[in-house]
Amino acid sequence: MASLLSSITGRKTASSPQKSPSKASSRPPLVARALSRRTTSGLSETQEQDRVVLDIGCRYIRAGFSGEATPLASVRMATKGMKRHWEGGRKTCNPVCMLEGEVGTLWGLDVRDCDTGVLDDTLELYLRQIYQRYLLVDSKTKKVILTESPLTPIHIKMAMARILFTYFQIPSITFISSPTAACVASGVRNGFVIDIGWQQTIITPVYDLRPLTPFIVRTGIAGNRLHRRVEYLLRNYGFPPLPPNSRAEDTEDFCQRGLICLPTTRIPSPKTTADEDFRSTYDSDTRTSDVEWTAPTTGERHMIPGWIRDAAVEIFFEGAEDEYQDNDARSLPQAVTHSLRKCSRDIRAQVTRNVILTGGCSNIPGIRTRIRSIVQSSLSKITGSADAGERVRVLETPNEAAWVGASLLGSMRVQGLFEITRGEWYEGVGVPDWTQFREIVGVEAEAKG
Known part of the structure; x- marks a missing residue:
C-alpha cells in the first residue's frame, strides 16, 4: 500500500507499527466504530x-x-x-x-x-x-x-x-x-478506463496509476445520444406512444430500468441514419421480452416491444470500419481500437488486463460482457493473434x-x-x-x- 501511495503522490509514506492482537479488547467492533463516528457528540480526531x-x-x-x-x-x-x-x-x-x-x-x-x-x-x-x-x-x-x-x-x-x-x-x-x-477504487495499478458519460465517452489507459493523456480517445456517442434514441423509439414504437410533451425524467427512467445490451449485434452492418426503419432493422429474430413500463411523471402504462430495449444500446456500437471518423461520431469499438493502437506493446498488455467501466451508462445489463468482447477483438486485430485477448477482464466497479x-x-x-x-x-x-x-x-x- 505504501508503494501505491508513493506512485500517486511522489512522496514516501510511513507505515504504522503493527500491534500484537490481544485476547480481550475493550474496543468496539469495526462496524460499530464506523457507525458511531458521526453520531457521538463533539469532534474526534478522525472527524477533524x-x-x-x-x-x-x-x-x-x-x-x-x-x-x-x-x-x-x-x-x-x-x-x-x-x-x-x-x-x-x-x-x-x-x-x-x-x-x-x-x-x-x-x-x-x-x-x-x-x-x-x-x-x-x-x-x-x-x-x-x-x-x-x-x-x-x-x-x-x-x-x-x-x-x-x-x-x-x-x-x-x-x-x-x-x-x-x-x-x-x-x-x-x-x-x-x-x-x-x-x-x-478497483484495487489495481494499471487499467483501461472507459468512462461513458453524458456528453462524451472518454477512454483513458492508466499505467502505474498515471493517466496516459497522449493515448486518450474520446467520442461524442454517449449518454445524451442514447437518451435521444430512446426518446425517439418510445414516441414512435411504444404502445401507447410516449406523448411529445413528456418530460426528460420519463426517458431517463426507462434508460435506467428497461435497457439491455446483447453480447453481440444481431445485424451484420448497423446503420445510424435518421430516417431508418428501426422495426425492420432490429425486430428480426429478437429474443428480448416485451416489458410493461409506467412513466414516473404521468403514471401512464406503456407496453414496450423487446427489440427496443436492445436496439437503443446499439448506438454505442454502430458504424462500419471506414465510417464516422469524426470524434463526435466514432463508435465505441473504433475508439477502443484507436486508443490501443497508440499504446506500446508492453503497456497495452498491462492495461487491458483490467478494463474499468464507469459513468452513468455503465450499469446497463450486459454491457460489460459486450465491452470485453470488443477489447478482445481489438487486441486480436492489432496483434494478429487470436489468443491476444485471453487475459482481458472487466472489473465490477460502480458508476x-x-x-x-x-x-x-x-x-x-x-x-x-x-x-x-x-x-x-x-x-x-x-x-x-x-x-x-x-x-x-x-x-x-x-x-x-
Missing part, C-alpha cells in the same frame, strides 16, 4: 481530519466524506426553466434560480458559449445546498478532494476552485484525476468509482501532489492541467519552494 470529497460533473454532483463507501449526496442539476429574483435589486433575474426545474447540463462541450456568471451562481447554489442539507459541516474547516476528468476544460476547473475558495473559504483543494481514482477512489485516498491522509491552498490560490497558482504534466510540476515546485 476527514475531507470533503466532491465529484462535479455536468449533470450530477456527488459529495461525501473521505473514508465512506458511497457518497452522502448525489444531486442532479436542474438548469432549465428556473427563475429567481435577487433581493435588494443587486442583480436582475437570470437563468439561475430555485433548485427546481427540468434536467439540464451545467456546461457543454463548447465552453466558449458558457456564461461565467450563470456558471458561478449555479455552482454556488448547489454546493451550498450540499453543505447545508447533506454534509452539515463548516466548509472553512474541511479540506476538499476534487476528482475530475482529464479533459475537463480549464475554464470549468477555474470556476470550481474560485467558488470553493471565495464563497466557502475552504483550506485547500486536492485535484485527483478520475481515471486514477477509478483504478484505486461512481471515481468518487470511491478519491474517498479511499482521502482516508489514507495522503498529501496530494496537486494540492492548492487558499493562500496559494490568491497568489496566482492555477489549477492543474493533466495534459501538460511537466508544466504543472514545475509550477507547483516553484510555488512550494
Whole structure:
C-alpha cells in the first residue's frame, strides 16, 4: 500500500507499527466504530481530519466524506426553466434560480458559449445546498478532494476552485484525476478506463496509476445520444406512444430500468441514419421480452416491444470500419481500437488486463460482457493473434468509482501532489492541467519552494 501511495503522490509514506492482537479488547467492533463516528457528540480526531470529497460533473454532483463507501449526496442539476429574483435589486433575474426545474447540463462541450456568471451562481447554489442539507459541516474547516476528468476544460476547473475558495473559504483543494481514482477504487495499478458519460465517452489507459493523456480517445456517442434514441423509439414504437410533451425524467427512467445490451449485434452492418426503419432493422429474430413500463411523471402504462430495449444500446456500437471518423461520431469499438493502437506493446498488455467501466451508462445489463468482447477483438486485430485477448477482464466497479477512489485516498491522509491552498490560490497558482504534466510540476515546485 505504501508503494501505491508513493506512485500517486511522489512522496514516501510511513507505515504504522503493527500491534500484537490481544485476547480481550475493550474496543468496539469495526462496524460499530464506523457507525458511531458521526453520531457521538463533539469532534474526534478522525472527524477533524476527514475531507470533503466532491465529484462535479455536468449533470450530477456527488459529495461525501473521505473514508465512506458511497457518497452522502448525489444531486442532479436542474438548469432549465428556473427563475429567481435577487433581493435588494443587486442583480436582475437570470437563468439561475430555485433548485427546481427540468434536467439540464451545467456546461457543454463548447465552453466558449458558457456564461461565467450563470456558471458561478449555479455552482454556488448547489454546493451550498450540499453543505447545508447533506454534509452539515463548516466548509472553512474541511479540506476538499476534487476528482475530475482529464479533459475537463480549464475554464470549468477555474470556476470550481474560485467558488470553493471565495464563497466557502475552504483550506485547500486536492485535484485527483478520475481515471486514477477509478483504478484505486478497483484495487489495481494499471487499467483501461472507459468512462461513458453524458456528453462524451472518454477512454483513458492508466499505467502505474498515471493517466496516459497522449493515448486518450474520446467520442461524442454517449449518454445524451442514447437518451435521444430512446426518446425517439418510445414516441414512435411504444404502445401507447410516449406523448411529445413528456418530460426528460420519463426517458431517463426507462434508460435506467428497461435497457439491455446483447453480447453481440444481431445485424451484420448497423446503420445510424435518421430516417431508418428501426422495426425492420432490429425486430428480426429478437429474443428480448416485451416489458410493461409506467412513466414516473404521468403514471401512464406503456407496453414496450423487446427489440427496443436492445436496439437503443446499439448506438454505442454502430458504424462500419471506414465510417464516422469524426470524434463526435466514432463508435465505441473504433475508439477502443484507436486508443490501443497508440499504446506500446508492453503497456497495452498491462492495461487491458483490467478494463474499468464507469459513468452513468455503465450499469446497463450486459454491457460489460459486450465491452470485453470488443477489447478482445481489438487486441486480436492489432496483434494478429487470436489468443491476444485471453487475459482481458472487466472489473465490477460502480458508476461512481471515481468518487470511491478519491474517498479511499482521502482516508489514507495522503498529501496530494496537486494540492492548492487558499493562500496559494490568491497568489496566482492555477489549477492543474493533466495534459501538460511537466508544466504543472514545475509550477507547483516553484510555488512550494
